[in-house]
Each structure stands twice: as structure tokens, then as C-alpha cells.
Amino acid sequence: EKRKESSPRSTSSLSPTLRVSNYTRGSYPIYFNMGKLGASRRPKCIDGSAPICPSDCCDITDSADVVIEKKAAQDKLESEGIEGRDESDIKELLVIGAGPHALSLILRLLEPKADLLSDKDRHIQGEFRSRMRPVSDVYRHVKKLSKGPSHTLKRKKKDMKCSADVEPLTLEEVHKSVLVVDKNGSWLSGWKQNFEALRIKNLRSLMNAHADPYDHRSLEFYAEMIGRGEELVTLPSLCQRDKSFRGPYQVPSTALFHDFHDLLVKGYGIDDIVQKGTVESIDPVQDDQQSDEPIFEVKVNFGLESNDRSTIVKTRRVVCAMGPMFHTGEAFWEATLRKELAGKHYPSDRILHPSEIVPYLKSRDEPQHHDAEPLRRLLIVGGGITSAQLALLAAKSPWCRGVKLIQRSKGIPRHFDVENKWMGPNRGQLLDEFWSLDMPERAGLLKSARLGGSIPPETLEELLRCQSQQHMNLEVQEEVQISDVCWNDDQFHVTLDDGSDVEGYDMIWLATGSENSLDFYSAFSRLREILPVDVVSGLPVLNQNLSWHCPPDREAVEPKWKDKARERLWCMGSLAGLELGPDALNLIGARHGAVRVAKNIRCDMANKPSPII
Incomplete structure (x- = not known):
């Protein structure tokens, strides 16, 4: 203490010393090894042979009783075949699934100038070229993708203030505090396997439906730039041109679509954040350190060991972007x-x-x-x-x-799963009509529209x-x-x-x-016991931002930490059908859902109020 008071240097210049890094997104302070000084100040681990716990399981403020309790909890997990993780290793976000929906979300969390327009506004903008980004900017964006994340994510000083008033995540934050778990182990792997097995040559989605977060024309410009414009296949029998639908009239080839998304993954530097595993349960619990804060304990089988023991991953937020369980x-x-x-x-x-x-x-x-x-x-x-x-x-x-x-x-x-009008100028009006219905009526419209x-x-x-x-x-x-x-x-x-x-x-x-149906997802069983949700025609009733809705009869009785847990659990894809509409499962629905969830996660991690949807 005397040395710190007498020295003009900051604590970061001392060695060895206690250096605390206060992570701006809400994680715990990180304590670094202090050598002999740290050994004399820190309590002994429950393991008497270790003066300093090598895994940091004993916090500097832990009493002997707390240490014993943690050791007992760890032993219980191991007896159940579950591998516990270091308590200090709490992820900020866990995304379940690595398909188009999850990819669209992660890219919109990263992109400094992401297209975060609502689905209504985006389709209105698409009718007027003057409201779109300059063509030169879109070409420049596509060129940057091939140069890697240092170019793709580079921001000019004038762009530091985001139009959405919420800062994007940095690539360092994503690598450190975001985990994506998928049973196939890589981006779009299951999607690609299905297309290959069925020998599908072209997509059943228009060329403006993809995961790029910057502009809906990116795939089209990419094809032109690399000389593969012929792989934007014109549908000869798609001739409708009226107030309900005005194109586009091309769909991408499967090869072009996959190559473009491989470029997106590399261009944003996220090719290594997906881990192969199966989520077995999602268990929201109250944070020991902050009584009003929730922690999600997610049981994941990573299948890395011969006995396939499961691991508990702790995270502050969860996005369920897994595919349908038909x-x-x-x-x-x-x-x-x-x-x-x-x-x-x-x-x-x-x-x-x-x-x-x-x-x-x-x-x-x-x-x-x-x-x-x-x-x-x-x-x-x-x-x-x-x-x-x-x-x-x-x-x-x-x-x-x-x-x-x-x-x-x-x-x-x-031509498509839904009628053409859902992809035309009147999409906003159709969505307004859909949202004006009660939940059973929405469920009926989902079935009839598809x-x-x-x-x-x-x-x-x-x-x-x-x-x-x-x-x-x-x-x-x-x-x-x-x-x-x-x-x-x-x-x-x-x-x-x-x-x-x-x-x-x-x-x-x-x-x-x-x-x-939600009932087909075994991972939700424990979650639904702790945080019940209304279900209509097999689909959960969600909030407008796609978070886990609280039934009216429980609003007054749930503690604050459960209320916050609901705000930090989101669903995408077909499970969000009652909020996103008939094309929730499709690529159009991936963009629609990613915009809503990305805006909320950005605000929540920056401790700002959630945006109005």
C-alpha cells in the first residue's frame, strides 16, 4: 500500500501486482496472478497442497465456508457426469445453432454500419433507389470481405457514432465472450449437408435473401464482381409485376450462395467461434453476486471425451436459433x-x-x-x-x-413457401394486419399462408x-x-x-x-419449469423483441431476476413464427429476426434501454 501511495505510476505498471480489468460489458473483474504477494494475501484453496488455486475457483473474497460449498457443488456435478466450468468464465452470449439465423445475428452484432431497419422500413426503402446505400459503398463492402476482418470492420472517425445509437460488438469481444454451439460444429454445416444430399442446384429464395448485415444487394454485387452473374438464375415462369410484387426475379445457385456465406464468415473473422455440441438443458438461476441478475446454466454435451460427459456453460444471455424439430x-x-x-x-x-x-x-x-x-x-x-x-x-x-x-x-x-405478396411492396401492410390479430388467429394465418x-x-x-x-x-x-x-x-x-x-x-x-412444436425441444423442459411460457399451436408466445414472454398471471409474482432472465432469452426461426409471420423459418425471416434480437443485445450489453420495435 505504501508503494502504491508513494509511486506516481499507475497500478498497471507494477509487476507483480493485482491488476483488475473491469470489462465494460458487465463481466466479473479478472484477477491476475500476483506471485508471492498474491500468495500471501489470497486465502488457501480447499486443496491444501495449493497455496493459490490454479483454476481460480476460489475468489479473493471467498470465506472458507464458501470455498467448501463450491467444492461440494463441483463434486455433485461430477457425480452426475457433468463437468463444471470455472465460475469466472461466464459468457456474455450463448447462441444455440449455427444456421442462417444465427449467422445473420452474429454478423449484425459485429457490423459497424449494419442494416438494422425494421422489416417494414427495409421493404419501403427497397422501392426507392435514392434511399438505398450508394452502389459504390456496397461494392467497397464486398471487396473488403476478401481482405479479412481488419478491413471489413474498420471504422472511420465520422462513422464512430452509429445511426442506431448502439455500438457494435468488437471482434475481440465476440471471440472472448460469445459462444455458438451447433451439433454439426461449423457455420451452415447442416444446411450444406442437406443441400448436398438432395442435390439441390438453386435456392428457393430470392437473391436479396442472405445473411450479409450491410446491404441486401451484396450477394448480387458479389456474383457480378467475380464473374458468376450467370449463377443468379432467372425464374422464367415468375412473371408477376404489379403492386403486390415487382421482383427481383432471380435466385442464387447453391454453390454461389455457399461461397458467399463462406466469404462472410472469413471476412468478419468468426470462422472459429462455433463449437460442436448438443444443448441438453437451459437452467436460469439467480446470480450469487447480484441478487437481481440471472445466470443461465446451459448443459452442453461437447462429445470431446469417450464418456461424453456434459459441461455446464454459464452465460448471461441465450439465443435459441436452432432449426425446427419436425x-x-x-x-x-x-x-x-x-x-x-x-x-x-x-x-x-x-x-x-x-x-x-x-x-x-x-x-x-x-x-x-x-x-x-x-x-x-x-x-x-x-x-x-x-x-x-x-x-x-x-x-x-x-x-x-x-x-x-x-x-x-x-x-x-x-415459386416460394409463401405467396409473392409477402416479399413485395405491401409486406409492411401485411405484417401490420398479422400483428393486429390475436395469437390463435396468427397461428391460423401461419398455416394458411404457407x-x-x-x-x-x-x-x-x-x-x-x-x-x-x-x-x-x-x-x-x-x-x-x-x-x-x-x-x-x-x-x-x-x-x-x-x-x-x-x-x-x-x-x-x-x-x-x-x-x-416447442414440446419437441427437450432442451426447453427445465427452462419451461422455471420460466413458464404460453404456447399456441405448438409455438411460444414471445415479446415483440422475440424474448421469452411472461404469462399475464405470473407478472406480479415473479422476482426481478426472473423477469430479467426472460428479457435475455430470445428465440429465432420457426419458434418465432407468432411474432415474425409466415416466413419466420426462411432466409427473409432470418434477417427479420436478426435485426430485432441484435438491436436488443447491443443495447443490453451497453446497459441502454431496449429499442422500440
């Missing part, structure tokens, strides 16, 4: 067949549901299966784009000799063209359903409800419509 259930004829074959071999590996088809296709591409016996006949059930893509893929593959696609209704030709079973006209034409070619051995039958299935002689014998003859098939793929 569940189809069991068809009536499956239940009947299972009952008939009770005690005998049930060919469950021959009946594939949506989540099982892509893994099967991937296994077919593995070298050890190249010499496998081809399927004699394959039956695909479903009336949407996925069933059509699967039928075309199987018909063109050497491992399948014949394919039949059946659907219970006529194919509906439509109109399951639609197929892009180009895909439908290809399907009919292949059916007319005898060597393709593809048959499409509409307005029929399965009435009975028997298993005999190593084949399914299928009867349809149109009175046609029974036919034999080696496999049945069920690419039928399915519903997403």
Missing part, C-alpha cells in the same frame, strides 16, 4: 403393420421418416455402399418440394431401379418431363393415399385407396408434411 408421427398403417409383426422382425430400417432420409442418402454415397444391391422399387409419399426433389434424385441414381411418388392432393405450383404441399413450377415441370421418359422409370400419382401395407417376401405390399393393384416396394419414404 415430428410426423406414425401413420395408421404403420401401427397396424407393427401390431401384425409383433414378435417377428419389423423392417423399421425400410420405412424412413423425414429426419432419416438425408442420413440414408449420405450413407449411400459412402464407398463401402457403392456395391450394395440397388433398390428394385421405392415408394415416396408426400406432396411438397422435398418429395419432388427426392423422387428426381432417386430416379437419376444408380442405386434405384424404379420410383413411385404418391400425394393425396394435386401438386400446387408456387400452404403446405407447394412445388416450384420449374421442379414440377422437370418431374413431369422425367415421368414421360421411360428409361427414368418414374411414376407420379396424385390424389391417392395408402390404405394398407403388408410385409412379405422381403418387400412391402402396398394397397392404395384408388382400387389399383397391390404393388411391391423395397422401401417407403415418408416425406409428408410435419408440424414443429
Whole structure:
């Protein structure tokens, strides 16, 4: 103390010394090793052989009782097969999922001049070139991406004050205090695997739908700059040009879309912040240090050890951006067949549901299966784009000799999941009308607007063209359903409800419509016990900023820390459908949700009031 009082130097110039770094985003002070001086001042660890705890589990203010309690808690976690983490290692943000929605969010947290316009304002702006960013600025942005984060994130003095009044996160902050967990372990990995397995050449989204946070024209300019403009594919049958829709009329190729997003990941320097793991539970608890503050204890299985022990990751904020958990259930004829074959071999590996088809296709591409016996006949059930893509893929593959696609209704030709008007000038008005409805009415509109079973006209034409070619051995039958299935002689014998003859098939793929529901996410079970939420048609009722809404009957009884926990837990993607509208799951919905959540996280981490949505 005498040395500090007599020396004009700051404490940061002393060595060794106690140096405290007060992290501006609200994390705990960090205590650095002080050598012998620190050893004499700091209490002993519960481990008597260590004068200073090597893992910093004992805080400088901990009493002996607190140290013992922490050790006991750690032992309990280990007995349950859970690996505890250092208490000082509290993340500021944990994002679950590494798909387009999560990527859109992280990029908008980083970009100094991010497009944070509301979805209504963005579409109004898109109608007037004079309101858009200068073309030269967009070209300059795309060029910077190839030079890395030092150029992409560089800010001029005149740009230091953000138009949104909230500072972006620095790349250093993101690397230090943000964690992204995804079961596939890298950005868009699951997305890419599905596209590759189904051999999808072009996206079913317009070229202005992507994750770039700077400008909606970035992908278009990128294609032109690298000489791949022909990969912006014009849809020949998309001819609508009226007050409801005025384009664009191009979709990007799958290769172009993936290359552009790989560039975004590298350009912003976030290629290494995703860790492979599965989130098993989300448990909000009260912060020991600040009674009104919450901490989320997230149980994650990183799968790094042979026993696959789970780890508790502590974080102040959580964004749930995982993909949909579609569940189809069991068809009536499956239940009947299972009952008939009770005690005998049930060919469950021959009946594939949506989540099982892509893994099967991937296994077919593995070298050890190249010499496998081809399927004699394959039956695909479903009336949407996925069933059509699967039928075309199987018909063109050497491992399948014949394919039949059946659907219970006529194919509906439509370019996108939702009607064109949702991407036109009147989008703002449509959203206003959607938000004016109560929650059950919104849920009804979500179902009617998406109109399951639609197929892009180009895909439908290809399907009919292949059916007319005898060597393709593809048959499409509409307005029929399965009435009975028997298993005999190593084949399914299928009867349809149109009175046609029974036919034999080696496999049945069920690419039928399915519903997403909060109940299908096991990670939310513990969370919903502590922070209950209203559910309508399987979807959670969220606040306008997509945070976890408090049911009216609990507003007066919940403590302040729980209220704040709700404010710091957000949902994106299909789970946010009741707030974002019919295209919540799509790339347009990724931008819509990312803007709302990014603005709130920026404000919360800067200790500023949440913006008005």
C-alpha cells in the first residue's frame, strides 16, 4: 500500500501486482496472478497442497465456508457426469445453432454500419433507389470481405457514432465472450449437408435473401464482381409485376450462395467461434453476486471425451436459433403393420421418416455402399418440394431401379413457401394486419399462408418431363393415399385407396408434411419449469423483441431476476413464427429476426434501454 501511495505510476505498471480489468460489458473483474504477494494475501484453496488455486475457483473474497460449498457443488456435478466450468468464465452470449439465423445475428452484432431497419422500413426503402446505400459503398463492402476482418470492420472517425445509437460488438469481444454451439460444429454445416444430399442446384429464395448485415444487394454485387452473374438464375415462369410484387426475379445457385456465406464468415473473422455440441438443458438461476441478475446454466454435451460427459456453460444471455424439430408421427398403417409383426422382425430400417432420409442418402454415397444391391422399387409419399426433389434424385441414381411418388392432393405450383405478396411492396401492410390479430388467429394465418404441399413450377415441370421418359422409370400419382401395407417376401405390399393393384416396394419414404412444436425441444423442459411460457399451436408466445414472454398471471409474482432472465432469452426461426409471420423459418425471416434480437443485445450489453420495435 505504501508503494502504491508513494509511486506516481499507475497500478498497471507494477509487476507483480493485482491488476483488475473491469470489462465494460458487465463481466466479473479478472484477477491476475500476483506471485508471492498474491500468495500471501489470497486465502488457501480447499486443496491444501495449493497455496493459490490454479483454476481460480476460489475468489479473493471467498470465506472458507464458501470455498467448501463450491467444492461440494463441483463434486455433485461430477457425480452426475457433468463437468463444471470455472465460475469466472461466464459468457456474455450463448447462441444455440449455427444456421442462417444465427449467422445473420452474429454478423449484425459485429457490423459497424449494419442494416438494422425494421422489416417494414427495409421493404419501403427497397422501392426507392435514392434511399438505398450508394452502389459504390456496397461494392467497397464486398471487396473488403476478401481482405479479412481488419478491413471489413474498420471504422472511420465520422462513422464512430452509429445511426442506431448502439455500438457494435468488437471482434475481440465476440471471440472472448460469445459462444455458438451447433451439433454439426461449423457455420451452415447442416444446411450444406442437406443441400448436398438432395442435390439441390438453386435456392428457393430470392437473391436479396442472405445473411450479409450491410446491404441486401451484396450477394448480387458479389456474383457480378467475380464473374458468376450467370449463377443468379432467372425464374422464367415468375412473371408477376404489379403492386403486390415487382421482383427481383432471380435466385442464387447453391454453390454461389455457399461461397458467399463462406466469404462472410472469413471476412468478419468468426470462422472459429462455433463449437460442436448438443444443448441438453437451459437452467436460469439467480446470480450469487447480484441478487437481481440471472445466470443461465446451459448443459452442453461437447462429445470431446469417450464418456461424453456434459459441461455446464454459464452465460448471461441465450439465443435459441436452432432449426425446427419436425415430428410426423406414425401413420395408421404403420401401427397396424407393427401390431401384425409383433414378435417377428419389423423392417423399421425400410420405412424412413423425414429426419432419416438425408442420413440414408449420405450413407449411400459412402464407398463401402457403392456395391450394395440397388433398390428394385421405392415408394415416396408426400406432396411438397422435398418429395419432388427426392423422387428426381432417386430416379437419376444408380442405386434405384424404379420410383413411385404418391400425394393425396394435386401438386400446387408456387415459386416460394409463401405467396409473392409477402416479399413485395405491401409486406409492411401485411405484417401490420398479422400483428393486429390475436395469437390463435396468427397461428391460423401461419398455416394458411404457407400452404403446405407447394412445388416450384420449374421442379414440377422437370418431374413431369422425367415421368414421360421411360428409361427414368418414374411414376407420379396424385390424389391417392395408402390404405394398407403388408410385409412379405422381403418387400412391402402396398394397397392404395384408388382400387389399383397391390404393388411391391423395397422401401417407403415418408416425406409428408410435419408440424414443429416447442414440446419437441427437450432442451426447453427445465427452462419451461422455471420460466413458464404460453404456447399456441405448438409455438411460444414471445415479446415483440422475440424474448421469452411472461404469462399475464405470473407478472406480479415473479422476482426481478426472473423477469430479467426472460428479457435475455430470445428465440429465432420457426419458434418465432407468432411474432415474425409466415416466413419466420426462411432466409427473409432470418434477417427479420436478426435485426430485432441484435438491436436488443447491443443495447443490453451497453446497459441502454431496449429499442422500440
